[in-house]
Amino acid sequence: MSNTEIQATTINTTAALTPPPCPYTWCAEPGLHDDHAGAEHTVTDTRGEEVIGARLLYFSGSTPTVGVGESDFTPDQARTTAVELRALADTIARLADTAEQA
Ligand SMILES: [Zn+2]
Numbered sequence: 001m002s003n004t005e006i007q008a009t010t011i012n013t014t015a016a017l018t019p020p021p022c023p024y025t026w027c028a029e030p031g032l033h034d035d036h037a038g039a040e041h042t043v044t045d046t047r048g049e050e051v052i053g054a055r056l057l058y059f060s061g062s063t064p065t066v067g068v069g070e071s072d073f074t075p076d077q078a079r080t081t082a083v084e085l086r087a088l089a090d091t092i093a094r095l096a097d098t099a100e101q102a
Pocket residue numbers: 022023024027028029033035036037
């Protein structure tokens with residue numbers, strides 16, 4: 001075997017060990033995987049503990065969902081939840097204003 005043949009073999013082995021890239025640009029899962037999960041977006045309390053989080057999920061054999069807290073929502077359900085969370089955020093801001101005036 002010549003040196004040229006040995007180098008070609010080494011390159012091919014390295015390429016075979018590298019997993020193919022995930023087709024979803026939003027996916028944060030490393031390496032070879034079948035279940036896709038996006039980056040988690042969270043709100044934390046004063047101790048740094050998660051109050052609520054959300055992320056995109058796409059498990060093998062299912063359809064993409066939006067995980068919010070411990071529940072998985074369809075896109076339409078997730079939009080409804082987003083409306084409810086916006087209303088809650090407005091309420092929290094009003095409570096903060098009231099707390100400053102109390
Ligand atoms: Zn993925």
